[in-house]
Amino acid sequence: MLRTQLPGIRSSTYRTFSILSTLKQNASSSSPAKPKSNKQPSLTQIDQFENLSDAQIAYLDRVIRVDQAGELGANYIYQGQQFILSEKYPHLRPILRHMWLQEVHHHNTFNELQIRKRVRPSLLTPLWKVGAIAMGAGTALISPRAAMACTEAVETVIGRHYNEQLRCLTNQFQLAKVNEKGETGMSPEVKDIVEKIRQFRDDELEHLDTAIENDSKLAVPYKVITEGVKTVCRIAVWTAERI
Amino acid sequence: MLPRCNPFLGIRPLLLKSSYTISVSGATSAQRWFSQSPLISSTPPIDQNNDETATTTHFGSKIVPKLEKEKMVGHVFSSVASKYDLMNDVMSLGIHRLWKNHFINKLDPGKRLTSKQPLNFIDVAGGSGDIAFGILDYAKEKYHDQVSTMDIVDINPDMLKEGEKRALDQGRYYNDPRVRFMVQDGEKLDAIESNSKDIYTISFGIRNFTDIQAGLNTAYRVLKPGGLFYCLEFSKIENDLMDLAYQQWAKILPVMGSVIANDFDSYQYLVESIERFPNQENFKTMIEKAGFQSVGYESLTFGICAIHWGVKI
Amino acid sequence: MLLNRILSKNVKLSINRAFHSNTLEYAKAATLSPLTYNKDSVQYKILSNALNKWVPKKGFTDEAITSSLNELDLSSSLFSVLGSSNSPSIFRSISPAVMELLKFQLVSKRYQLTENITPYIETAKDKLPSLETLLIERLKMDQPLNNQLSSLFNQLIIPSPLLFNVALPELFNLSDDLIYFSNEKDHHDMAWYAKRLGVSCAYVSSKLYMVKNNGENFDKTIDFAKDKLHRIMNLGEYYNNTEEYAWYTLMVSMNLVKARLARG
Numbered sequence: 148m149l150r151t152q153l154p155g156i157r158s159s160t161y162r163t164f165s166i167l168s169t170l171k172q173n174a175s176s177s178s179p180a181k182p183k184s185n186k187q188p189s190l191t192q193i194d195q196f197e198n199l200s201d202a203q204i205a206y207l208d209r210v211i212r213v214d215q216a217g218e219l220g221a222n223y224i225y226q227g228q229q230f231i232l233s234e235k236y237p238h239l240r241p242i243l244r245h246m247w248l249q250e251v252h253h254h255n256t257f258n259e260l261q262i263r264k265r266v267r268p269s270l271l272t273p274l275w276k277v278g279a280i281a282m283g284a285g286t287a288l289i290s291p292r293a294a295m296a297c298t299e300a301v302e303t304v305i306g307r308h309y310n311e312q313l314r315c316l317t318n319q320f321q322l323a324k325v326n327e328k329g330e331t332g333m334s335p336e337v338k339d340i341v342e343k344i345r346q347f348r349d350d351e352l353e354h355l356d357t358a359i360e361n362d363s364k365l366a367v368p369y370k371v372i373t374e375g376v377k378t379v380c381r382i383a384v385w386t387a388e389r390i
Numbered sequence: 391m392l393p394r395c396n397p398f399l400g401i402r403p404l405l406l407k408s409s410y411t412i413s414v415s416g417a418t419s420a421q422r423w424f425s426q427s428p429l430i431s432s433t434p435p436i437d438q439n440n441d442e443t444a445t446t447t448h449f450g451s452k453i454v455p456k457l458e459k460e461k462m463v464g465h466v467f468s469s470v471a472s473k474y475d476l477m478n479d480v481m482s483l484g485i486h487r488l489w490k491n492h493f494i495n496k497l498d499p500g501k502r503l504t505s506k507q508p509l510n511f512i513d514v515a516g517g518s519g520d521i522a523f524g525i526l527d528y529a530k531e532k533y534h535d536q537v538s539t540m541d542i543v544d545i546n547p548d549m550l551k552e553g554e555k556r557a558l559d560q561g562r563y564y565n566d567p568r569v570r571f572m573v574q575d576g577e578k579l580d581a582i583e584s585n586s587k588d589i590y591t592i593s594f595g596i597r598n599f600t601d602i603q604a605g606l607n608t609a610y611r612v613l614k615p616g617g618l619f620y621c622l623e624f625s626k627i628e629n630d631l632m633d634l635a636y637q638q639w640a641k642i643l644p645v646m647g648s649v650i651a652n653d654f655d656s657y658q659y660l661v662e663s664i665e666r667f668p669n670q671e672n673f674k675t676m677i678e679k680a681g682f683q684s685v686g687y688e689s690l691t692f693g694i695c696a697i698h699w700g701v702k703i
Numbered sequence: 704m705l706l707n708r709i710l711s712k713n714v715k716l717s718i719n720r721a722f723h724s725n726t727l728e729y730a731k732a733a734t735l736s737p738l739t740y741n742k743d744s745v746q747y748k749i750l751s752n753a754l755n756k757w758v759p760k761k762g763f764t765d766e767a768i769t770s771s772l773n774e775l776d777l778s779s780s781l782f783s784v785l786g787s788s789n790s791p792s793i794f795r796s797i798s799p800a801v802m803e804l805l806k807f808q809l810v811s812k813r814y815q816l817t818e819n820i821t822p823y824i825e826t827a828k829d830k831l832p833s834l835e836t837l838l839i840e841r842l843k844m845d846q847p848l849n850n851q852l853s854s855l856f857n858q859l860i861i862p863s864p865l866l867f868n869v870a871l872p873e874l875f876n877l878s879d880d881l882i883y884f885s886n887e888k889d890h891h892d893m894a895w896y897a898k899r900l901g902v903s904c905a906y907v908s909s910k911l912y913m914v915k916n917n918g919e920n921f922d923k924t925i926d927f928a929k930d931k932l933h934r935i936m937n938l939g940e941y942y943n944n945t946e947e948y949a950w951y952t953l954m955v956s957m958n959l960v961k962a963r964l965a966r967g
Contacts, residue, residue: 198729208721215891230957234965258891265723265883272892325730334728495791497783498798502769505779533779588780616745616777618784684739684746686788699787703744 196322196334203320207340208266209388210312214344215257216269216387217305220279221250224301227283228294236291242361246298246354253347260340269387282379286372293372295363300376302355308384309348316341463598464546466656467517471548473651474518478594480646481660482694489690490520490593493622493697496688499589500529501538508537509588512612514576514605515595516542517549519556521622523563525591536568541582543574577604582612593622594695597667606680613702619682625689625696626669632692640665670696737872738810739788746785749775750807755847758804762851763858768800792863802865805858809873812844817884831886834902835932838881839925842909846921852914878902897942901935 199207225247233240261268269275286297321331333341366372470477478486501509509529513522522542529535540563544550550571557564574581576592577599590609599605609619627633640661647657668676670687673696677685682700689696726732733741740746753771761767765782772781786799789806797805816837832840845852859870878899882889890898909928916923 196729198732199724204722204724207724211722219891230961234961261891262889265879266721268891268895270893270896334724336725336728492790496786496789496799498786498791498800499783500779502765502772502779502782504766504769504773506773506776507778509778509780588778589783616781616784618780618787620783620787684734684744684784684787686739688788688790701740701746701784701787 194332195325196332197325199320199322199334206315206319207264207337210316210340210344211257211260211264211266212269213308213384213388214312214347215254215261215266216272216275217308217384218250218254218257218347219272220275220383221301221305222247222254223276223279224283224297225250227280227285228287228298230280231284231287232291232294239291239361242357246357249350249354253350256343256347260343264336270390271386275383275387278379278383282376286376289372290366292362292366293368295358295361296366296369296372297376298358299355299363300373301380302351302358303373304377304380304384306348306351306355309344309351312344313341313348316344459600460545462659463600466659467546467598468548469653470651470656471517471546471552474549474552477647477651477657477660480650481643485691485694486594489622489695490524492690493521493591493593493620494524494528496697497525497589497591497618497620499525499538500533500535502533502535508539509535510539510541510586510614511589511591512541512543512579512582512587514543514574514579514590514592514609515545515598516591516593517544517546517551517553519553519563521591521593522553522569523557523560526563526569539568539570541570541572541587543572543576543579543582545573545575547573577601577608579608579612584611585614587612587617588614589618589620591620591622594624596621596623597663602668603676603679606677606682610680610682610702615702617702619677619698619700619702621677621698623673623695623698624664624667625673625687625693628689628693632694636694670698673698735810735814737869738807745777745781746803747811749777749781749785750804751811753804754808754811758808758851759847759849762854763797763801763804763808765798765801768804790864792865797858802869805855805865806869806873808855809869809877812841813873813877813880815844816841817880820884831884834881834885834887835929837885838902838906838909838932839928841877841881841906842913842924842928843921845910845913852910856910856914874903874907875899878906881906894939894943897939901939902932905931905935 225243229240229243229247232243260266282297283294287294316337317333320333320337322334324330324332363369482489499509499511501507511522511525513519513525516522519542522540526538526540529538542550542553544553550573554564554571557566557569563569572581576595590613592605592609596602596605606619613619627636643661644654644658648654651657667673670689670693674685674687677698677700680700681702683703685698685700687696687698735741735747738746749768749771752775753767756774757767757770761770768782768785769779772779782798782800785803786801789799789802791799820831848855858865860866881887881902882898887898889895905928908931909924912927913921913924
């Protein structure tokens, strides 16, 4: 958990900031299909770009904050589900565990980005934690199918949300290069964020399929659960972007 | 209404190094000193290039040839010159006095007592003299500055006459060697030397330029390095509710104009020219494009108007 | 546009300390935000000269700027240039140019403090200074201003646009920088805010202590700052322990309930 470090006292957890880590391929990431640009640009050959505009910076700020909060939520939803379901339904355990671990990875990635890019976290973090656990555990208490329906709804909203971000990032972040004439492109850090989001989007859609395979459509008040969860998610996204 | 600006518009235009060339005018013969020849000929001040007549521009919401716009704007201001103050009061409900006051206080102009050089001001499109006299008064009252000079420039002789009349009435700045009244096209300022001015002010004028960018480039030309461009102009209202209220107001304005000043068209033009004018961010980009640095703006009264500035380095 | 619609209203509010881009990937920033000029500009020269040479003698006044202008042989039109981004306020008598000088004092010193620290490249943790070191270093920077500190403080705390648009955001920026550029751990949740608030409090109270002592006996100020920082960090520790304990209790009781349910 959180631990403030007293000045002067060494603690084992130090932040590591690294420009290199943005440029390096993330070896640990479990990406099945790595999107383009496989060459590693070294520090010396980085093209410099024109500065991001205020609006672009504000947008990136918002993307990282809302995604961090979203992944935190997803992480806790799965934790809540697992908490309820893993003992009663052992056959779901590996599935849930697999999805949960992926969410943990997503969450860690955005946590790192948030600190490295100095974005403020969402002020309502405690609320997201409690709300997400309650949502995961609550739907799981109804039935495993209801839990799957919840997953389906959450992942639908998140997938769409990521898609919107991807569209905006690819369309609006073509910056002019400093040294070359008229050439435009995406700066490495933005490209890095785009790749991460793209991969996470694929993961989330995979979870969506998993949920459907596990009979989410057969959940009893299917409409109520999915629509309810979707609405809650949308409100949460809207709030986390701002606060 | 204009669509809201795209925040990304600013990126690319900035890169395209503006392609204008600075023309150093030595045309002193073209100088018209108002104070020396009180009878001003009302001929158009500068002859136009032929190809310019082919291009079109906006007159309010109508699209007209560029040359036409100058004439039409000229007509508007000639016809409202004598009732200029009244018109401004009607347009802004009297708030324009506060804005202008704030404009001058914020500018904080004047040669400081221990400072050596006097300042050279130029007030463009300032025929009525509001800003110009205000600046000189401020400098005198606050810093006992009685040496700085002021050029009051307007393309419209009738407006300029109005300002001179006011100077005469108030007994200051008429036949004052520090103050020159000149009929000049603000887009060219042929009679003003390059790198000669410390502070360039323009209030509620740049909107009426045929080519706003050319006007900005000229401002850059006449300013000394370290000089300041300072502009007060109607802008984009940032508050939706206020915007709605303004839209309604804009509909009645021409009618009011026809009642008060018996001049529907001029007021119609003013309303439309305000709508046409770029919003804060876009105008800021234009100022940057002219070469100014440390560019910024301050919205006044919900953005009904805005003060823009830029520094020539 | 989509982005524009989303952002048109909130850009100004959220732009403060938003996303920090990787400086190596972009052209050098044109300005030392939130100042509207960079180190090579004439404004920077005038103000830094005024701040270093004239403010200790004449305080944060028009005179300090005039003296600097005269020394650099520049005309007083630069007053208008300097003050252009500020507005006169009815609550205070100082000119926009002096407001800029106050702003410059805050911003330029903040940049100076972390100029030579590069946290981006894998820096060995030992090479990063501690939060305490940075805080004290920042306090030391104001030592030459001894006699002017109280007037500086008075100007900054009058409720006005200067307080809300400059002084408070700069205080936050400073504590954010202190944490980011030191070996201090950073957080993903409420602790992020709490820590910045704590560091701000420590900084302001140390500064007040410095003002009260009129800058004499700077060692005392250092001791005070150290003590204050430790106390605040301890408080954070207590808070964390409480939160951890609460979470632990929650988990235990939920397990208890679950066990009950499983048993039927």
